[in-house]
Amino acid sequence: MYLSRVQIDTNNRRKIKDLTHLGAYHNWVEQSFPNEISGHVRLRHLWRIDQLGGKQYLLVLSADKPDLEQLEEYGVPGTAASKDYDLFLQGLSLGETLNFRLTANPTHSVPQEGQRGRVYPHVTVRHQMEWLVQRAPEAGFRINESSAPAIVADGAKDVDKELNRLAFNLVSRDQPILRHKGMHVVRVRRVTYEGVLTITDLDKFKQTLTNGLGREKAYGMGLMTVIPVK
Template sequence: MYLSRVEIDTNNRRKIKDLSHLGAYHNWVEQSFPDEINSGQRQRHLWRIDRLNGKSYLLLLSATRPAPKEFERYGVAGTAVTKSYDAWLDQLKVGMVMRFRLTANPTHSIVEPNHPKGRVVPHVTIEQQKQWLADRAIGAGFELVGHRETESDKIHEFAFDVVSHDWPMLHRAKGHGVRLSRVTFEGLLCVKDLPTFKQTLTRGIGREKAFGMGLMTVIPEVQ
């Protein structure tokens, strides 16, 4: 596995005019793997957009290295970096406390007369979004540090934050678009089930993974 990052050239109008919706970013990611396109064997790629210190970055997790030229297509020249992710995964241990960042699409299903199998709708309040992540933590191999619930489920203490929430556009078909709920969480976690946690890091959490959701990254918490 490889983790790659490139600064998006937001000051170059010619470059970014195409990046008007999530589908365009998805195409950028896919075009960064020409060998997969030529062989007809597409791999799943996790990615997200990070905004740090006034700059925007495309962060990409993939089984193979992206082609440098294609990966920098909409980026600032010379800013693309790719590192081995397997080496990082090998350093993880049960009990490690990590600072995490996750961009996800928190949703739930509601049953309606016209949708007997359930209609997927986004969680819209911060409390709902945080509870969505809390409900998935143990099953994803980690525990949220500082999170507490009473047995009566009346008290919730979340030690992590929603640092951003927006509604980017996705054009699923020509002339038809839909806005997706994109939420970024930050906080502390403790690794509980190492194999499951590694799967979470490499496979993502939640829906819309092809469109910039689900990628969680972690760094050790400095004691």
Template sequence: MYLSRAEIDVKNRYKTKDLTHLGAYHNWVEQSFPDEIAAEKRTRHLWRIDVLAGKQYLVVLSEVEPDPKKLAMYAVPGTVITKSYDKFLNQIKTGQLMRFRLTANPTRTVTQPGKKQGRVVPHITMTQQCQWLIDRAEKSGFNLVDQVDVANPEQTATPAFSVVNRDWPMLHRKVGRGVRLSRVTFEGLLRVSDVATFKQTLTQGIGREKAFGMGLMTVIPED
């Protein structure tokens, strides 16, 4: 696995004028793997957009290395970085405390009378969105922990995580009208409970709309 990052050249409006919706970013990611396109054999590419210190970054997780020139298409020159992710994955241990960042599309399925398949609808409130993550933690190989778990145990426990961004970016599909997707970014602390399942979560993502910048969780060890 490989983790790549490129600073988006948002100050160059001419260069990035095409990046007006999630589908354009998806196309940027897919075009960064020309060998897969030529072979007509695509692998899953998880990605998201991060905002750090006023700068925007495209973060991509992939099974093979992206073409650095293609990944630099909309990037600030010299900012494309790709590193092997396998060594980090192989060092994960049960009980390890980590700080995480996850951008996801929290949804639920509503049963419709007279229909076999339910309708997928987004969670709207922050409370619903947080509960969505809580409900998926254990089966994703981790437990959400409180700050008190690593700080002063006499203090009142604070939330294990928080929502740092919520928005509704536009997605234009090839056919039909554009739609807006619920995008939520969570940050906080977790403890690994099942290494195999957790590694699968990191490499395969959480939730829906993975092709359009959702589901990628990244972590940094705290101990």
């Protein structure tokens, strides 16, 4: 697998004029794999938009290496790069403590009589935090405890004491536009988490890193990245 990154050329309005909704970013990612397009094979590509040091980056996790020239279509020339992700995965170990960053679409299903449950987004900070805590065991990790209180992007006050003890924050919460071709415009709940975790099941955790967590994975949600705690 490959983890790739390119700086988005936000200062070039002509270049990024089409990037007005999540579907446009999805198309950008897909066009970065011309061999898959020509071979009529579409693999799943996880991606997200990161804000780092006042700059925006597109981060892509894929089975195949993207065409870096295509990946720079809306990027700053010379900033696209890929690295072997399999080597990183092989270096992970059970019980290891890592810093994590995850952009996700936290949702829940409400039962419908005689039908499949209907999916709704979590709206409150507390429910969005609980969503990740509840999914952590099946995803192969636990969130560490911390003596410092949780910090949330909008300063919400509805976080209970148990959640406040955990070492993770909500660093951003928004509702970007998703426009499908020939369909109406919808807004998607997007939450970015940062914190500290410990690997409790190595195989499950690797699957989480490579397959993503939650819904709307094609539209910039689900990608978790980790780095060792210094």
